[in-house]
Amino acid sequence: MTSSKTSNIFGRLDPFEVSINKPNSFVSNVWRLRHWMAPYRWRIALALLFAMLSATSAVLIPVVVSRVVVDGILMHNYRTDLPDYGQTALIQWLATTLNTEQIIAAALVGLLWVLLWSGFGYAFRSQLSYAALLGLSDLRRDLFAHVEHLPSAFYDRVMVGQVLTRIANDIESLSELLTGVGALAGELIPLIVAVSVMLSLDAMLAVKLSPLMLFVAGVIVIFRLYSSSIYQVIRATLSRLNEHLHEHLSGIEIVQMSGREALSFQQYSAINQANKVAETKAIMAETVYNPIIDNISYLAIASILWLGGQHVLNQTTTLGSVVLFLQFSDMLFRPIVALGDQANAVFRAAAACERIFGLLDWKESLSVPLQPIPLPEGLEGRIEFRDLNFCYENGETVIRHFNFTVAPGENIAIVGPTGSGKTTLTRLICRFYDVPENSLFIDGIDIMQIDPAQIRKRVGIIFQDFHLFPGTVYDNIALGNPTITREDARKAAELIQTLDFIEALPLGFDTVLEDRGQNLSQGQRQLLAFTRVIALNPEILILDEATASIDPETEAAIQAALVKVTANRTSITIAHRLQTIRRADRIVVLNHGQLVEVGNHKELMLRNGFYKTLYEAQLYKRRRENTSSRLTQDV
CATH class of the missing domain: 3.40.50.300 (P-loop containing nucleotide triphosphate hydrolases)
Known part of the structure; x- marks a missing residue:
């Protein structure tokens, strides 16, 4: 067994509760997922291609608005030394071909990039989600096949609710991780493209904005480090809530017959209270974190207007470039915030990976001979x-x-x-x-x-x-x-x-x-x-x-x-x-x-031994029960 063992809130042994502070173990466990994702690698490759095409379309939309429409058509201040990635030539050709105004041609080209951005984005997300679904479905199947063949000795020590949580909840956590990381990849690609465009348009303005980006990254890192321990408690208590529900609802007749409702409720309430405290801390942290991130994004917009306006007045850049920076600011912030949000999924997946592969690596099994001796066709039964x-x-x-x-x-x-x-x-x-x-x-x-x-x-x-x-x-x-x-x-x-x-x-x-x-x-x-x-x-x-x-x-x-x-x-x-x-x-x-x-x-009755003692004690007990039953009926 590879996973460590800790006690849960009631002191019972949970062999799958593990510490997630093992980056090397987490990386190796995530790397192991390639075994189940490999059959669908062509879908993943296709998803990445769609992500690149979607990112390219997303970047070209603000280029059309800022460089072509604002600088070229509205301000008549088009500068050939600043890149427009062929959009001006494309719009001029379309205007000539359709015999229409350039502003209409620009609107049509912009609409084209919006449609391609949406279409390729949908194709990217659907292919990636489907690949994750198929791979984790195979993992769930293999995990179920494994637990089916574990010996009775395993289930003598481990609650069924714990095994159910591994197969259901923990694999769902991996699904969130794979789709989340894939979505993050879809955000990072336009970020890289946007940064390269911003550096080519106004390198000085981009450099002046970089400390703000580093500050955002710092806030996110500090918040996630603080909240990681809280989310560990949330995950652990949710797992135990599921286990407690399964164990006690499966045996609800025994619970009711033995009058254990109050004790069962007390135990459930203790776990639920621990979950509520942790959830409250998480909510309070989020209520502080989200406004900070929102205010920083507004600060970034104000900074771009302030610094960019000075560059426009100094004629070191164009108004369209400042507009482009404003539109790209969302592309810059969104991946960083998404990366912070994915930290929670990473923490969940780290613990889920440990528990899933801990169960999958559980080597306990019955001894099966390499060359078993077959039983005869006509078994005597000795x-x-x-x-x-x-x-x-x-x-x-x-x-x-x-x-x-x-x-x-x-x-x-x-x-x-x-x-x-x-x-x-x-x-x-x-x-x-x-x-x-x-x-x-x-x-x-x-x-x-x-x-x-x-x-x-x-x-x-x-x-x-x-x-x-x-x-x-x-x-x-x-x-x-x-x-x-x-x-x-x-x-x-x-x-x-x-x-x-x-x-x-x-x-x-x-x-x-x-x-x-x-x-x-x-x-x-x-x-x-x-x-x-x-x-x-x-x-x-x-x-x-x-x-x-x-x-x-x-x-x-x-x-x-x-x-x-x-x-x-x-x-x-x-x-x-x-x-x-x-x-x-x-x-x-x-x-x-x-x-x-x-x-x-x-x-045995003639020997006056242990059997006779058992027999007569049971006979006496039955007579007493019958007598008591008759007296009750008479009353």
């Missing part, structure tokens, strides 16, 4: 744990010296207190994490020698926390797998007894699900999760609290269906409700990551 030890990144050991073998076609249940490592074992079988070599085997093959993608095609798992995607019911069963046909989906739904409720939907399998399947009940959503896995027809089936969200009647029907589904198929069931796993061939009892007991329900 799972062996050989002295397995596993710990998460925080260093806490979750599984300790675990030894156990699941025979092919065996129905195993894993029970134990919360935090005993039950779900961790199933996630290791699915290869969401790396395990020590020679500690976990499928059909005698070390799981670390198998491609994780191949394992997940042969192992089906139904989580307690499941997810439904936008799309139809069939889309959520097939999940884009072309081998799962509608007939397969129908058979799976019929087997798991979900066909009746699916066909009762308005469009059956073609019914479009709302966000997170909100147009289905919790039980129906869980049933779809069952159907999804059964349609895959995996050789190994894992049920992780899979019936926790289903009513007892539906659960009984599913349990009956699971007898058929798990026949001749290795299955592992995790359940807190011990009544649901009494039919298991063997029950594995875990405590603090260690295997403490193994046997079927009768054997």
Whole structure:
């Protein structure tokens, strides 16, 4: 990981919050953008050509007004020693050709340059913006592809809201930078041309105005240095506001159920207050800065009139040249002010580049063997744990010296207190994490020698926390797998007894699900999760609290269906409700990551051990709840 790590306002680790005071790093990161902009370099080159043509047209407009119209036509004081870039000859030729007055010809030529300036300017901006859009779209695509393949361990430590901010907001900051820098290039080209014209017309007047330009540049630099730290706080707080919104709105039901609204509001208000303070400082700074810049521009006009008027009276220059200087003053100030305004975009882009490439350079991944051993076509489903030890990144050991073998076609249940490592074992079988070599085997093959993608095609798992995607019911069963046909989906739904409720939907399998399947009940959503896995027809089936969200009647029907589904198929069931796993061939009892007991329900109850204690404690709890419920109904 290349980016530094700092804590956010609540002390939680944000691995993408970085300092932007790294000019060399920023330059190198911006240079890296060429990889995504290279396919569209011809558009960029074309945009620069349009910018030059637009700048040339912009400069020729005041030349026509000042040198031709004012000096030549109105004042009859045309001086051949001052350049007019061929405009006098062009207007005289057009007047002769059209047999009209020179003032009319001058108006037509001026209109021509205005149209060309506008047209080339539009072409420049559109080509540049389109190139930036295409390049950053490719970057966003590559970034999404990268985060899709990051392992579960990454998302154990990093909030999803942080990743969303990188892909959405930070890339948008780069878009502002690229289009802003391009627009600045469009301003700088006429500046260069204007300065060269001013020096050729009246070098002394141009030199006298240069201190004023340096003063403007100094004011802008001082202001931006002061405001840069303010905008850093604004960007950081906005990012955290987005992250907080995503995390708490995604879990709004939990927030409301646990009565955390006040705490969530307090946390959001703290970030919002920090943002408001920074925004207020920025507004106050801008209210001082903008009038200063405006007044300096008026001072420049007054200076040109004062100094230029003296040169006219001394006959060292013409009135048209002074008019030209007045028109060019805007061309001089606008790029300098735009350069200062772009500083904010540069600061945002600096931080955005660090975070984007920090995420893109995050090298964490599952180990994939260079020459993976393929799983056999007819997978038996034997799972062996050989002295397995596993710990998460925080260093806490979750599984300790675990030894156990699941025979092919065996129905195993894993029970134990919360935090005993039950779900961790199933996630290791699915290869969401790396395990020590020679500690976990499928059909005698070390799981670390198998491609994780191949394992997940042969192992089906139904989580307690499941997810439904936008799309139809069939889309959520097939999940884009072309081998799962509608007939397969129908058979799976019929087997798991979900066909009746699916066909009762308005469009059956073609019914479009709302966000997170909100147009289905919790039980129906869980049933779809069952159907999804059964349609895959995996050789190994894992049920992780899979019936926790289903009513007892539906659960009984599913349990009956699971007898058929798990026949001749290795299955592992995790359940807190011990009544649901009494039919298991063997029950594995875990405590603090260690295997403490193994046997079927009768054997474990006769041993009077840890399992019996768990079972009787849960039975007692259920009796108390039922008694309390009856008393409440009587009242």
